[in-house]
Amino acid sequence: xxxxxxxxxxxxxxxxxxxxxxxxxxxxxxxxxxxxxxxxxxxxxxxxxxxxxxxxxxxxxxxxxxxxxxxxxxxxxxxxxxxxxxxxxxxxxxxxxxxxxxxxxxxxxxxxxxxxxxxxxxxxxxxxxxxxxxxxxxxxxxxxxxxxxxxxxxxxxxxxxxxxxxxxxxxxxxxxxxxxxx
Ligand code: NI
Numbered sequence: 097x098x099x100x101x102x103x104x105x106x107x108x109x110x111x112x113x114x115x116x117x118x119x120x121x122x123x124x125x126x127x128x129x130x131x132x133x134x135x136x137x138x139x140x141x142x143x144x145x146x147x148x149x150x151x152x153x154x155x156x157x158x159x160x161x162x163x164x165x166x167x168x169x170x171x172x173x174x175x176x177x178x179x180x181x182x183x184x185x186x187x188x189x190x191x192x193x194x195x196x197x198x199x200x201x202x203x204x205x206x207x208x209x210x211x212x213x214x215x216x217x218x219x220x221x222x223x224x225x226x227x228x229x230x231x232x233x234x235x236x237x238x239x240x241x242x243x244x245x246x247x248x249x250x251x252x253x254x255x256x257x258x259x260x261x262x263x264x265x266x267x268x269x270x271x272x273x274x275x276x277x278x
Contacts, residue, residue: 098130099137100148105190106252111236114151117170120212124154128168128210131156136163140188142226142278144233147189155230159222159276167217169207172231175216176204183225184275185239192258193251194275197242199228222276229278
């Protein structure tokens with residue numbers, strides 16, 4: 097097992113702006129594999145390198161129900177966007193908190209794959225939301241930044257309370273019927 101530790105809000109390291117990946121090599125592929133493992137175990141449908149304290153422009157997703165659509169985006173860029181959609185989002189770095197966020201409904205993304213080859217993908221629905229959410233992480237941005245300062249304060253307090261609770265009680269990690277955790 098090669099699970100990585102996920103940073104949690106308000107950890108200041110989540111505010112780091114990631115720099116471009118310069119070489120797609122075996123070290124990077126090992127990191128990608130560990131990120132997938134960490135994301136699936138969490139469980140979540142997306143994970144940005146920023147969240148595991150690696151400040152490189154890299155993210156992984158799998159929005160399928162049966163974990164059969166792993167996608168890896170290295171140095172991703174959104175080259176086209178269209179429409180808007182409001183969905184309830186969660187985030188592995190802001191556990192148990194959900195909020196509605198507005199994003200582009202469709203995006204065209206250009207990135208490198210795990211072999212260092214450039215590809216483009218048209219994403220819509222959940223994948224579009226997920227990629228935009230993860231790309232925010234690479235900029236040091238969190239979905240709670242779209243909310244009011246008052247709401248963010250409340251979330252910070254709630255997370256502190258949850259963490260204390262987690263220390264005293266065995267965590268119940270049952271995935272509820274909740275919004276996607278990205
Ligand atoms: Ni997230």
